[in-house]
Amino acid sequence: MSTGTQVxxxxxxxGVSVSEGTVTKWLKQPGETVALDEPLLEIxxxxxxxxxxxxxxxxxxxxxVQEGETVEVGTVLAVIAPAGAGSTEAxxxxxxxxxxxxxxxxxxxxxxxAEVTAxxxxxxxxxxxxxxxxxxxxxxxESAGNGRTFVSPVVARIAAExxxxxxxxxxxxxxxxxxKKDILLYxxxxxxxxxxxxxxxxxxxxxQAPAAAPAPPVSATxxxxxxxxxPAAAPAPxxxPPxxxPPxxVVAAAKPAPLPAAPHAPAxxxxxxxxxxxxxxxxxxxxxxxxxxxxxxxxxxxEVDMSxxxxxxxxxxxxxxxxxxxxxxxxxxxxxxxxxxxxxWPYVNAEIRGEKIVTRPFVHLGxxxxxxxxxxxxxxxxxxxxxxxxxxxxxxIADLAQxxxxxxxxxDDVQGGTFTITNPGGFGTFHGTPVISQPQVGILGTYALxxxxxxxxxxxxxxxxxxxxxxxxxxTYDHRLVDGAYSGGFLKELRERLxxxxxxxx
Amino acid sequence: MAxxxxxxxxxxxxxxxxxxxxxxxxxGEDVGVYGGxxxxxxxxxEEFGPWRVLDTPLSETAIVAGATGAALMGLRPVAEMQFADxxxxxxxxxxxxAAKQRWxxxxxxxxxxxxxxxxxxxxxxxxxxxxxSSFAHIPGLKIxxxxxxxxxxxxxxxxxxxxxxxLFFEHKHLYRRIKGEVSDDRYTTPFGxxxxxxxxxxxxxxxxxxxxxTAGEAAxxxxxxxxxxxxxDLRTLIPWDREAVLESVRRCSKVLVLHEDTRTGGxxxxxxxxxxxxAFEYLDAPVRRIAAPDAPVPFSPPLxxxxxxxxxxxxxxxRELAAY
Numbered sequence: 001m002s003t004g005t006q007v008x009x010x011x012x013x014x015g016v017s018v019s020e021g022t023v024t025k026w027l028k029q030p031g032e033t034v035a036l037d038e039p040l041l042e043i044x045x046x047x048x049x050x051x052x053x054x055x056x057x058x059x060x061x062x063x064x065v066q067e068g069e070t071v072e073v074g075t076v077l078a079v080i081a082p083a084g085a086g087s088t089e090a091x092x093x094x095x096x097x098x099x100x101x102x103x104x105x106x107x108x109x110x111x112x113x114a115e116v117t118a119x120x121x122x123x124x125x126x127x128x129x130x131x132x133x134x135x136x137x138x139x140x141x142e143s144a145g146n147g148r149t150f151v152s153p154v155v156a157r158i159a160a161e162x163x164x165x166x167x168x169x170x171x172x173x174x175x176x177x178x179x180k181k182d183i184l185l186y187x188x189x190x191x192x193x194x195x196x197x198x199x200x201x202x203x204x205x206x207x208q209a210p211a212a213a214p215a216p217p218v219s220a221t222x223x224x225x226x227x228x229x230x231p232a233a234a235p236a237p238x239x240x241p242p243x244x245x246p247p248x249x250v251v252a253a254a255k256p257a258p259l260p261a262a263p264h265a266p267a268x269x270x271x272x273x274x275x276x277x278x279x280x281x282x283x284x285x286x287x288x289x290x291x292x293x294x295x296x297x298x299x300x301x302x303e304v305d306m307s308x309x310x311x312x313x314x315x316x317x318x319x320x321x322x323x324x325x326x327x328x329x330x331x332x333x334x335x336x337x338x339x340x341x342x343x344x345w346p347y348v349n350a351e352i353r354g355e356k357i358v359t360r361p362f363v364h365l366g367x368x369x370x371x372x373x374x375x376x377x378x379x380x381x382x383x384x385x386x387x388x389x390x391x392x393x394x395x396x397i398a399d400l401a402q403x404x405x406x407x408x409x410x411x412d413d414v415q416g417g418t419f420t421i422t423n424p425g426g427f428g429t430f431h432g433t434p435v436i437s438q439p440q441v442g443i444l445g446t447y448a449l450x451x452x453x454x455x456x457x458x459x460x461x462x463x464x465x466x467x468x469x470x471x472x473x474x475x476t477y478d479h480r481l482v483d484g485a486y487s488g489g490f491l492k493e494l495r496e497r498l499x500x501x502x503x504x505x506x
Numbered sequence: 507m508a509x510x511x512x513x514x515x516x517x518x519x520x521x522x523x524x525x526x527x528x529x530x531x532x533x534g535e536d537v538g539v540y541g542g543x544x545x546x547x548x549x550x551x552e553e554f555g556p557w558r559v560l561d562t563p564l565s566e567t568a569i570v571a572g573a574t575g576a577a578l579m580g581l582r583p584v585a586e587m588q589f590a591d592x593x594x595x596x597x598x599x600x601x602x603x604a605a606k607q608r609w610x611x612x613x614x615x616x617x618x619x620x621x622x623x624x625x626x627x628x629x630x631x632x633x634x635x636x637x638x639s640s641f642a643h644i645p646g647l648k649i650x651x652x653x654x655x656x657x658x659x660x661x662x663x664x665x666x667x668x669x670x671x672x673l674f675f676e677h678k679h680l681y682r683r684i685k686g687e688v689s690d691d692r693y694t695t696p697f698g699x700x701x702x703x704x705x706x707x708x709x710x711x712x713x714x715x716x717x718x719x720t721a722g723e724a725a726x727x728x729x730x731x732x733x734x735x736x737x738x739d740l741r742t743l744i745p746w747d748r749e750a751v752l753e754s755v756r757r758c759s760k761v762l763v764l765h766e767d768t769r770t771g772g773x774x775x776x777x778x779x780x781x782x783x784x785a786f787e788y789l790d791a792p793v794r795r796i797a798a799p800d801a802p803v804p805f806s807p808p809l810x811x812x813x814x815x816x817x818x819x820x821x822x823x824x825r826e827l828a829a830y
Contacts, residue, residue, distance in 0.1 A: 154759045157787040174830050180759045180790040 007056030009040060009078040011071055022070040023077065027051070028060045033083060041077065050167065058082045154180045162187050163378070163409065165279040190372070280376035291438045295478035299433040299445075302491045305456075306449060306469045308501040309333045316390075324391060331367075331423050332394035334446050334473065337497040339363050339385045339393070342419060345490040347482050348442045348475070349419045357481060362386055366417030366437055367397060369404050370424075379437055380409055381417040421446065425471070434476050441478035442487075447471060510688045512655045513681035516620075517546045519659035520584060522692050523666050524554055527582060530666055533560040533569055534586030534620075543588045544622060544681060570596035573617045574604045574671075582666055583617050590621035590675060591635045604671040605646030614669035618662070624716055624766055625814055626679035631802035634810075636715070636767040641673050642743050642776070648672040648697060649743040653718040655686040657741055660695025667694065677716045684719070700747035706736035709827055710754040712777055713764040714740040717815065721764055724820035733828045743773050751777065752785050759790035760827045766814055769797035791830040796823050 011021045025042040028034050039051040040060075061081035065071050151159070151166045155178050159166045169186045171178040268274060277285070309330065316328045342349040346359035365385035369378050380400040382388070388396060403409050420437045425447040434443045454468035473494065477487045510518065524530045531554075532547055538561040541548035551559040562569050566587060573583035587593045593600065604615045625634030641647050648670050652658040658676060665672035703718050704725050711721040718739045725735035736754055740746050755761050761781060763774035778793040796815050804810050 152759075152790045153787045154790045177830070179830070 006061065006082070007054075007058070007080040008076045009052065009055055009080060011043065011065075011073050011075045011077055012052060013073045020070055020072045023065050023067050025067055026063060026078075028054075030060050030063055032060050034058065034060055034080060052077075054080060056080045056082075150175075150177055152177070152180070155183050158183050158187070160411075163280070167276070168278050278376070280371075284376050287438065288435050291435050294438055295436050295441065296480050297433065297436065297476055298479045298484065298487075299474050299476040300484070300487055300491060301431060301472055301474045302495045304471050304473055304495045304498050305454060306330070306471050306498060309498055310469050312501050320391060320394065324395065326391060326395045326398055328390060328394050329397065330449060330471070331421070331446060332390060332397055333498065333501070334444070334471075335365060335367075335382075335385070335393050335397065335421055336390045337494055337501075338419070338421065338444055339365060339388075341490065341493055341497065343386065344493070345486070347486060348477065348490050350441055350481060351418070351439045352441065352478070352481055353439070360418060362418070364416050364418045366420035366440075367400055368420055368422035368434075368437075368443075369401070378404060378409070378414060379417060379420055380404060380413045381415065383416070420444070425449065430472050432474065434474070436476060436478055441481045443476050445474040445476065447473070507687055507689055509685050510655050511682050512652075512658050512676070512684045512686075513544060513546060515655035515659040515686075515688045516662060516676055517548070518688070518690075519662045520546065521550065521553070522659075523582075523584075523663055524550070524558065526692065527666075529580065529582040530584060531558040531560065531576075531581060532584045532586065533562050533573060535562060535564055535569075535588050537561060537586050542586060544678065546586070546620070566592050566595035567599055570604065570617075570619070571599040573619075574599060574607070574615055577604075577615045577617045578607070578613055584620060584666060585617060586620045586622075588622070589629075589633045590623035590637060591632050593619065593621060593637065593673075600641075600647070600671065601644050605644050608646060608670065615671050616666070616669045617671050618665045618668075619671070619673050621673055621675045622678045622681075623675045624677040624679050625803045625810060626716065628805055628807050628810055629678075629803070630805035634803035636675070636765070636798075638673070638675050638743055639767055639771055639773040639776075642773050643771075646670065647744065649675070650697065650741070651675045651677070651714040651743060652695075652741060653677070653680070653684075653703070653715055653739050654701075655684060655688045657695050657701065657739075659688055660693050661697070661741065663692065664694040664697055668697070675715065679716050680719075695741070697742045698745035698747055699741065700750035701739040701741055702750075703737040703739045704735065706734035706758070708734040708758055708760070709736065709824055710751075710758040710761045711735060711737045711764055711820070711824070712740065712751055712754075712761065712774075713737065714743065715766060717764045717766050720815060720817050720820055723817045724824055727817070727821045728824050728828065731825070731828065733824070735824060746773075746777070748780060748784070751781070755781050755785045756788040759788055760830065761789075761791075762794045762796060762820070762823055762827060764796045764815060764820060766798060768800050769795065770800050772797050791827055794823055794827055796820060 021043045023041060024044045027039050027041055034040055034054045034057060036055075036057040037053040038057075040054040041052050043050060043052055058080045059082075060078060062079040063077070064079070065075065065077045071077070155166055158164070158180065164183065164187060166178050166183060169178045169183050171182055173179040173182070313328050313330065313333065320326045320328045342363050343361060347357070349360065349363055351358045363385045365382045366379040367382065369380065371377065380403070382393070382396045382400065385393065385396070400409075400413070403413070417437060417440060419440055420443045422434050422443060423446045424432055428448045430447045430450070432445050432447070434445045436443050449469050449471045451467050452470045453465045454470060455463050456466045456468065458464045473491070475487050475491050520532065524532070532550065534542070536543060537547045538551040538556060538559045540561075541550070547559060562572070569585050569587070570593075573585040576583045587596075600619070604617060607613055607615045621637075623636050623638070625636075627634075638649050638651060642649050648665070648668060650661045650665055650672060652661045652674075662674060665674050704722055706725065709728070711725065713721050718737065721735075721737045725737050728735045736758060738747075738750060738754055740751075763777050765772050765774050767773065769775075772795075774795045774797055778795060781789070781793050796819060798813055798815065801813070804813055
């Protein structure tokens with residue numbers, strides 16, 4: 001009857017660059033029986049959150065890593081003992097025996113469960129008779145450890161390069177595995193959502209027709225931020241009663257869920273539908289919550305008469321486009337003015353690092369880009385933006401837009417920002433309160449450029465009403481570091497710089 | 507340019523080398539009066555005389571040792587083993603002396619060993635082997651495994667020119683079965699350059715020798731499934747064309763290594779390991795090997811057919827890879 005050896009459940013490798021993972025929930029408790037490939041636990045890594053299927057069948061003999069703990073890839077998380085073998089939990093002996101009698105020890109299952117071996121076919125004991133078939137190795141995808149989430153090296157690399165979550169791709173390989181062709185087709189089709197953020201990005205603010213999907217007027221980090229492990233998780237010893245179903249309430253109580261998505265979601269009501277969160281959405285969700293929990297967000301707004309910028313832009317437009325193939329967008333003008341100002345207002349371009357305030361003479365300017373169909377946000381960064389003139393900034397912004405659209409952003413492109421500009425004005429919104437991209441302390445929001453009746457002074461110093469192109473600009477700042485007067489000073493200078501724009505500045 | 511069998515191409519190539527270079531001579535069992543077990547040197551003694559087409563005693567040790575000595579004295583011997591299987595008798599002289607002489611004393615050993623190899627005709631366990639991997643493991647030896655008449659002639663010329671001991675594995679099953687256009691002019695085919703036997707973009711088969719044709723036929727069947735298989739003929743194992751292999755693997759991401767030699771320690775293992783080292787991040791499936799089982803080649807025709815990888819075996823392997 002021997003059912004072979006115990007099977008160890010290890011923290012799986014969920015991507016080339018992932019070195020550790022956090023156990024977020026045990027779906028089976030010690031003493032419970034588990035079938036091969038049945039979901040055993042949930043884990044969370046930098047890249048993905050996923051269920052781990054059981055690599056063997058039997059009884060959960062030991063749980064070695066508790067919920068909330070973060071361990072390295074390869075760490076043994078649990079031990080599955082063969083059904084019927086002495087379990088550490090004495091309780092459900094009767095139940096075990098029933099299970100043990102049922103579908104147990106097919107050698108094939110055992111072999112697959114015990115260890116993944118590619119060489120299990122012929123080849124070994126053959127001195128007596130020649131084998132009738134050439135020896136071949138058979139790739140058993142279903143026994144490859146990670147079950148449905150198995151990602152081949154090439155798919156992992158392509159996914160990392162394009163910032164795509166392989167779990168979001170429909171797989172046509174064995175057992176639904178995502179093949180190289182699947183992910184390439186997925187990226188080509190643009191379904192990944194990493195593509196056409198240009199609409200939302202709207203370098204051409206006023207001329208942009210409002211797009212269908214409203215982009216959230218917020219900024220966020222790229223899909224894989226350095227998610228801190230679940231903070232201060234009491235390592236719930238989970239004194240589980242030998243219940244046949246996982247005791248959700250205990251888990252929920254013990255876990256300061258890193259994400260709002262509760263694991264014990266109520267059943268769907270009629271008409272409701274649900275979909276899995278992508279890794280990017282989880283990353284965005286985590287970052288938004290963390291940013292609001294971290295910074296003391298305050299937003300101030302200014303109204304800027306963009307008349308001179310409009311004129312300057314008209315002057316430059318043809319030259320820029322004809323000579324350089326670059327469109328001088330309003331965003332580029334605002335970025336230019338901002339970047340020129342920031343060195344004079346170092347706390348807006350700063351960071352709180354522990355007990356210290358870190359300022360810098362350079363500006364790595366993040367440009368928030370909303371992804372298609374509300375699929376997420378990404379903030380590519382223009383490094384050393386202070387070194388660029390208007391042309392250079394316009395070109396950099398266009399380049400980032402282009403590369404975001406074609407999924408050519410590199411990991412370095414989305415890291416290290418010191419200040420961010422978000423531009424939801426393409427949808428006609430005139431105000432918003434963006435969320436700061438951590439660990440920065442400021443984010444500038446630019447809104448729709450609209451013609452408005454505006455009180456100006458005529459040549460005689462008399463007040464008259466004129467039609468002027470107005471743009472609202474907000475600065476959302478972390479009040480822990482930046483005070484209202486300081487931010488007001490920054491905004492005032494920004495407004496003056498834009499209203500008094502000098503053509504030579506380009 | 508004429509259509510020649512694989513065997514005729516070797517024979518003509520050898521004759522051409524002997525005509526152009528008086529240092530080249532052949533030696534072996536029955537190569538002279540009888541013209542060789544497979545008639546590769548048929549008519550050679552008449553043309554070149556008994557001192558350049560030398561019948562030797564039945565001693566592979568003497569043949570390889572004599573060839574080594576002659577090479578050290580400045581000649582270009584081409585020694586024939588009646589069957590590649592018999593080269594094991596000459597292991598010591600080949601491996602201990604010939605392969606190491608260049609490093610020990612700096613003197614080149616330009617010998618060529620012609621090794622009729624391979625099965626497929628019920629030759630049994632002593633006359634059917636493909637021992638190339640045993641020698642691929644020995645530093646100092648070069649290993650050549652032509653699959654086409656054109657390559658057989660060109661690689662033989664390169665082997666004779668090469669200053670190192672070269673093991674020239676000529677596949678017996680190809681001798682009269684495979685024909686192809688071969689230039690009458692003298693030419694050399696460089697070592698270490700793979701040949702694309704069939705271009706494709708979905709799967710790569712890496713192979714050599716007679717298996718090139720098995721792979722080619724299997725690839726045609728996969729084409730009916732809409733799977734585009736590339737077949738790379740390595741042509742030489744030492745040196746082997748890593749760049750061509752890695753390029754193809756990076757492009758196709760799924761790879762099958764196929765050889766007629768037995769599996770364990772076969773040269774396919776070296777290729778698979780190199781792919782794992784150099785192209786891991788380009789793989790979309792485990793590297794797969796199809797080879798003969800770790801057993802002697804059986805005499806019985808049905809057993810031999812079951813033993814040597816057949817087109818259907820390769821088709822099955824390719825389909826599995828395609829579905830992975």
